[in-house]
Amino acid sequence: MGVPISLTVNGKPVSADVDPRTLLVELLREKLHLTGTHQGCDTAQCGACTVHLDGRAVKSCSMLAVQAQGSAVTTIEGLSQDGALHPMQAAFRECHGLQCGFCTPGMVMSAVQLLQDKPDASEQQIREGLEGNICRCTGYHNIVQAIQFCQRGSVAASARA
Template identity: 90%
Template sequence: MGIPLSLTVNGQVVNVDVDPRTLLVQLLRETLQLTGTHVGCDTAQCGACTVHLNGRAVKACSMLAVQAQGGVVTTIEGLSQDGALHPMQAAFRECHGLQCGFCTPGMVMASVQLLQDKPAASEQEIREGLEGNLCRCTGYHNIVQAIQFCQRGSVAASA
């Protein structure tokens, strides 16, 4: 027996019945086929599952889907608008802020939140702000550069 759930995902109203134990990440990936949100650890340690819920970055592997009832969820797929990359996505591309790409969706979503909260974040504050997101490939140098690139508005200037 499922629980009726209604929420908005990437601008689309979604009405589904979910098992009460369904995690938000499972709803996104398995039910809605939004596979850009990754599952890396199932313990909220890596941040690969980061999405925005009601304008705040959350780890979708540590939330039940029913906790998002009535909420607005944005995934990496919904971050771009009208076919144009979000400035943070463009900055990650421009600065090569990825290697294998597994952490990238969560890293981008966390980075957007980071600059919303602290637009003038220093390099140290950026590094601290990303502590909940792990990258096993890059050493974070290009990720930090991408955030700084976006911060400076260089994406708009280079487009």
């Protein structure tokens, strides 16, 4: 028997009946078909499943969907507005802050939170802020550059050029 839950996902009200053991990542991917949130390690180690819950970055593989009852969830799909990439998404594209792309949604979501909390973060603080996200391809150099690019507002400047 399912448990009824209601939440807001990417600005839209959502209701669903879920098994009490359903993880938030499973609700997003399997019931709501928001597959940008990736399910990687299932142990909250890799960060590929990172979403924003009530404005804070959380790993959606480590929380039950019923725990999100009444909350607002933003996924990578919800960052863009009116077809325009979020500045962090644009920075990752501009600076080649991805390779295979598997970790990218979680990295972007964590990076957005990082700059909200520390808009003037140093390179070392950026690297420390990404410790909960694993990338097996890039070595993090371009990811850090993308965050710094967004931090400087270079995305807006390059869009005007």
